[in-house]
Amino acid sequence: MKLKAAIATFALGGLSMAAHADQIVKIAISGPLTGPQAVSGKDDENGLRLAIDQLNQKPIKVNGQAVKFQMLSEDDQADPKTGVQVAQRIIDQQPTAFLGPQNSGVAIPVSRLTSAAKIPMLTVASNPQLTRLGYDNIFRTGASDSVLGSSMATFAVEKLHAKTAAVIDDRTAYGQGLADQFIEKAKSLGLQVVDREFTNSQASDFLGILTTIKGKNPDVIFFGGYVPQGAPMAKQMVARGVRAKLLGGDGICADDMAKVAGAAATNVYCSMSGTGLDGTPEGRDYIARYKAKFNTEPQAYGITYYDGMLLLANVISQAQTTDPAKLVLALRNASFKGVAATYAFDKTGDLKNAPTTVFTYKDGQMVAVK
Missing domain, CATH: 3.40.50.2300 (Response regulator)
Structure with a gap:
């Protein structure tokens, strides 16, 4: 028992x-x-x-x-x-x-x-x-692409006083969608899109694309893609003598942009969801x-x-x-x-x-x- x-x-x-x-x-x-x-x-x-x-x-x-x-x-x-x-x-x-x-x-x-x-x-x-x-x-x-892309088109017109833009995307669902939303908003604001170019998410050489765009002399270039392409693109824009500002979404909003692009990063603007951590x-x-x-x-x-x-x-x-x-x-x-x-x-x-x-x-x- x-x-x-x-x-x-x-x-x-x-x-x-x-x-x-x-x-x-x-x-x-x-x-x-x-x-x-x-x-x-x-x-x-x-x-x-x-x-x-x-x-x-x-x-x-x-x-x-x-x-x-x-x-x-x-x-x-x-x-x-x-x-x-x-x-x-x-x-x-x-x-x-x-x-x-x-x-x-x-x-x-x-x-x-x-x-x-x-x-x-x-x-x-x-x-x-x-x-x-x-x-x-x-x-x-x-934020969705419709918000991020639209916000950068508005920024280009209202803050940078841009009249013309070129657009590049990396053909990913993110990059293409973001670029499409930028273009849609740009047209509604009277921002003329003078060129649309394409790359891929493994590329590192953009000199050919940038040479074509330089001939159109846009005020801004919008890039739908990520830092691994955006950072060398920013450097090559300076090397090629492209005067435009480089714009993008949250895919290029990272400290690695500055680490890779160096001084060329001062020419870059990006939109990101949220209010900024430092604030x-x-x-x-x-x-x-x-x-x-x-x-x-x-x-x-x-x-x-x-x-x-x-x-x-x-x-x-x-x-x-x-x-x-x-x-x-x-x-x-x-x-x-x-x-x-x-x-x-x-x-x-x-x-x-x-x-x-x-x-x-x-x-x-x-x-x-x-």
């Missing part, structure tokens, strides 16, 4: 311990961790890691049980085919949410997988098509903690992954659930003030009132244009 009682007591004690064990919640992320965009992809991962570490220090509770977050990270190489493969591998591990992919060309095909799995997908991918696919689980945490105490605190942990400067998107994770944790806490399908519904009605923006979504999943800031480069640093 005593043995049976001891076994029963031990079993009850084990159940009690199990009941109070931490609940592990898996958070998926995919992005370009290798290749030309690796600096940006690693920044995304760092932003998410910083948020998860912060949350795990003081865990939220769901139904009285502490929640610990675990990151599942995969390298999608900014390639749609690879992105679909790694996304499926992550989804098979049953994460609660999927942050990313960063690139529109990857995010669009991956969205079909996350929708089928009924997992909330929070992404900075900016191509407008993404939120027009009819999936209710997609939440864009940054608020919360932003400066993020920069300090990021640099202390990773010993490097934050880039373009990491702050949005940080905010996205805090948004998700806030929704989990308020809804008292970690069920992905229920979180999709909860995110539809969410409102959360993060470091870079206030996150609330319209019926398509786009960020409401997405703020944008125009930056340039001075003394090797990204600075907001006042």
Whole structure:
């Protein structure tokens, strides 16, 4: 009898311990961790890691049980085919949410997988098509191309007093979509587009394109693409004697632009979702903690992954659930003030009132244009 009682007591004690064990919640992320965009992809991962570490220090509770977050990270190489493969591998591990992919060309095909799995997908991918696919689980945490491209066309006319523009894009879903939105807004403002050129996301030599554009003598050149092409393009514009300013979206808004382009970066202007980290105490605190942990400067998107994770944790806490399908519904009605923006979504999943800031480069640093 005593043995049976001891076994029963031990079993009850084990159940009690199990009941109070931490609940592990898996958070998926995919992005370009290798290749030309690796600096940006690693920044995304760092932003998410910083948020998860912060949350795990003081865990939220769901139904009285502490929640610990675990990151599942995969390298999608900014390639749609690879992105679909790694996304499926992550989804098979049953994460609660999927942050990313960063690139529109990857995010669009991956969205079909996350929708089928009924997992909330929070992404900075900016191509407008993404939120027009009819999936209710997609939440864009940054400005769309229509906002970023339009803001730069307006900036070119109102601040730089440009009359003519040339446009280059890298043929990615992001670059082409951004360029198309710039052109659409430019035409409505009377900004004449005198040339449209194309490159690719692996190119490094733009002298031929720039020679053609120089003959058209535009006031500005708008580039739809990323830093690995934008930085050498800026340098080669100076070398070729092109007088135009180089404009772009958030893909060229990163400290690496200044590191690679050098003095030519002072000729560059880019628009980015958010209000700029240096402009608020919360932003400066993020920069300090990021640099202390990773010993490097934050880039373009990491702050949005940080905010996205805090948004998700806030929704989990308020809804008292970690069920992905229920979180999709909860995110539809969410409102959360993060470091870079206030996150609330319209019926398509786009960020409401997405703020944008125009930056340039001075003394090797990204600075907001006042």
